[in-house]
Amino acid sequence: MRMSQLSAESGVAIATIKYYLREGLLHQGEQVAATRAEYDESHLRRLRLIRALLEVGRLPITSIKKVIEAVDDESMSVHDMLGTAHYALSPAVETGEGEEWVAAREQVDHLLTELGWQVYSTAPARDELAQTLVKIRQLGLNTDLTAYAEAAYRLVTDVELDTFPLEGPRDTAVEALVLGTVLYGRAFDALRRLAQESESARRLNVSPRGREGA
Amino acid sequence: MRMSQLSAESGVAIATIKYYLREGLLHQGEQVAATRAEYDESHLRRLRLIRALLEVGRLPITSIKKVIEAVDDESMSVHDMLGTAHYALSPAVETGEGEEWVAAREQVDHLLTELGWQVYSTAPARDELAQTLVKIRQLGLNTDLTAYAEAAYRLVTDVELDTFPLEGPRDTAVEALVLGTVLYGRAFDALRRLAQESESARRLNVSPRGREGA
Numbered sequence: 001m002r003m004s005q006l007s008a009e010s011g012v013a014i015a016t017i018k019y020y021l022r023e024g025l026l027h028q029g030e031q032v033a034a035t036r037a038e039y040d041e042s043h044l045r046r047l048r049l050i051r052a053l054l055e056v057g058r059l060p061i062t063s064i065k066k067v068i069e070a071v072d073d074e075s076m077s078v079h080d081m082l083g084t085a086h087y088a089l090s091p092a093v094e095t096g097e098g099e100e101w102v103a104a105r106e107q108v109d110h111l112l113t114e115l116g117w118q119v120y121s122t123a124p125a126r127d128e129l130a131q132t133l134v135k136i137r138q139l140g141l142n143t144d145l146t147a148y149a150e151a152a153y154r155l156v157t158d159v160e161l162d163t164f165p166l167e168g169p170r171d172t173a174v175e176a177l178v179l180g181t182v183l184y185g186r187a188f189d190a191l192r193r194l195a196q197e198s199e200s201a202r203r204l205n206v207s208p209r210g211r212e213g214a
Numbered sequence: 215m216r217m218s219q220l221s222a223e224s225g226v227a228i229a230t231i232k233y234y235l236r237e238g239l240l241h242q243g244e245q246v247a248a249t250r251a252e253y254d255e256s257h258l259r260r261l262r263l264i265r266a267l268l269e270v271g272r273l274p275i276t277s278i279k280k281v282i283e284a285v286d287d288e289s290m291s292v293h294d295m296l297g298t299a300h301y302a303l304s305p306a307v308e309t310g311e312g313e314e315w316v317a318a319r320e321q322v323d324h325l326l327t328e329l330g331w332q333v334y335s336t337a338p339a340r341d342e343l344a345q346t347l348v349k350i351r352q353l354g355l356n357t358d359l360t361a362y363a364e365a366a367y368r369l370v371t372d373v374e375l376d377t378f379p380l381e382g383p384r385d386t387a388v389e390a391l392v393l394g395t396v397l398y399g400r401a402f403d404a405l406r407r408l409a410q411e412s413e414s415a416r417r418l419n420v421s422p423r424g425r426e427g428a
Contacts, residue, residue, distance in 0.1 A: 052353075056349065056353075077418070077420070078418055079414055079415055079418045079420045082414055083411060083414075086407060086410065086411060089407075090407065112408065117408060117409065117411075117412035118411070118412045118415035118416060118420065119408050119411050119412050119415075120411070123407075123408065123411060125404040125405075125407040125408045125411075126408070128400075128403075128404040128407075129401060129404040129405065129408070132397055132400045132401045132404065133401070135270065135397055136397050136398075136401070139266075139270075139393055139397075141377070141390075141393060141394070141397065142377055145401055145405065147369060147372060147373045148369065148373075148398065148401055148402045148405050149405050149409070151365045151368065151369050151402070152402060152405040152406040152408075152409045153409045153412075153413075154365065155361060155362065155365050155406065155409075156406065156409040156410050156413050157409075157413055158361060159361045159362075160410065160413075161410070161413050161414070161417060163355070163356055164414075166414070166417060166418065176355075177410075179353055179355060180355070181406075181407065181410065183346055183349055183350050183353075183355065184350075184362065185403055185406065186342075186346045187343060187346045187347070187350070187359055187362055188362045188365070188366060188402075188406075189342075189399055189403070190339040190342040190343040190346065191339075191343065191359065191362050191363050191366040192366040192369065192370065192395075192399065192402075193300060193303075193304065193337075193339040193342075193395065194326065194331060194333050194337065194339045194340070194343070194366075195331065195363070195366045195367045195369075195370040195371075196300065196370050196374065196375070196391075196395065197297065197300060197331075197332070197333050197334070197337060197339075198331035198332045198333050198367075199367075199370050199371055199375050200293055200296055200297075200375070200378075200380070201293055201332035201333075202332060203375060203380060204291070204292055204293045204380065206291070206293045206332065
């Protein structure tokens with residue numbers, strides 16, 4: 001297809017497509033005449049991935065470039081390619097210093113070993129979790145996260161991973177991972193707040209009728 | 215205790231305590247002499263609550279004022295007081311228009327009715343969830359959130375609500391709700407990413423040894 005059709009099918013403006021081509025985010029089309037290039041399904045897939053990283057993942061262009069490089073580097077395994085996208089989505093965490101931080105990082109590493117999870121020692125979510133644990137401990141709250149870990153694992157194995165197309169085109173796998181991680185995470189957070197409200201109503205004997213009228 | 219001791223015990227600077235007194239976030243101490251006021255446990259509890267709303271909840275002062283008003287308004291039920299704090303923590307959502315938005319809001323309302331959850335019709339998390347559903351549907355992903363809802367409810371009933379002191383001082387109950395909602399939410403999100411990485415490694419047969427060395 002021509003660029004105009006690629007734009008129509010993807011919903012991405014021609015000027016934006018040209019920008020992605022210049023930046024190397026989108027691979028060049030096949031030059032079929034001096035002034036005409038042909039684009040195909042692979043370009044559509046790539047545009048969908050870029051939009052997912054940009055609009056749902058809210059990644060800056062520099063991070064998107066790194067993810068795209070991983071997708072294009074066929075020598076990189078699917079697992080490491082997905083990891084590159086995954087790590088790019090993780091919020092930046094200030095790693096701490098001192099005893100509290102060391103103890104929290106040890107607790108995280110110990111928990112993951114106990115659970116038998118296969119996670120790189122460099123995974124940014126380890127630091128993210130340790131940072132939260134430092135706060136939880138400082139505030140005197142319960143630091144046992146086993147129930148949370150088990151719930152997370154159940155969701156991931158029972159629901160999420162089955163919906164990720166790990167076998168198909170690399171772009172599609174990364175796109176699904178980004179969308180799934182961000183959107184279902186957001187949905188779960190909203191559902192948890194709703195469940196808290198409902199359970200608070202139940203325990204405090206708030207009448208359902210009064211609530212409906214509010 | 216004097217203000218200097220209140221500052222030492224709470225870790226909040228005297229200038230900041232004076233600011234909270236001026237803004238009406240902190241109630242005045244008992245005037246025991248022309249130049250001396252006495253503060254007690256209730257002031258310490260209030261300072262802890264303000265810091266939780268500010269540092270963990272990341273709420274602006276105007277929102278903190280509203281939460282404090284609810285805590286001070288003894289005619290407001292504990293459930294509605296907690297709800298005020300809860301709703302203040304919810305991210306602002308642009309409610310949509312048009313068929314897609316209406317269908318998503320209906321799906322959310324239908325899901326909550328099916329689950330039998332007691333949630334005010336004005337709860338902001340309804341809109342938050344609807345907004346996410348619009349995106350999930352547009353992208354052609356699975357819109358069935360039942361497994362997520364069930365997992366959220368299990369965590370809330372089995373773990374979270376038991377750790378919230380619903381019976382004690384109002385400040386303490388709100389503080390626990392804010393800390394619990396934000397920090398365990400953050401911990402769960404990190405754990406979910408770690409579980410995804412682990413399950414991806416398992417399904418893609420990544421050897422644990424190679425991973426440890428990474």
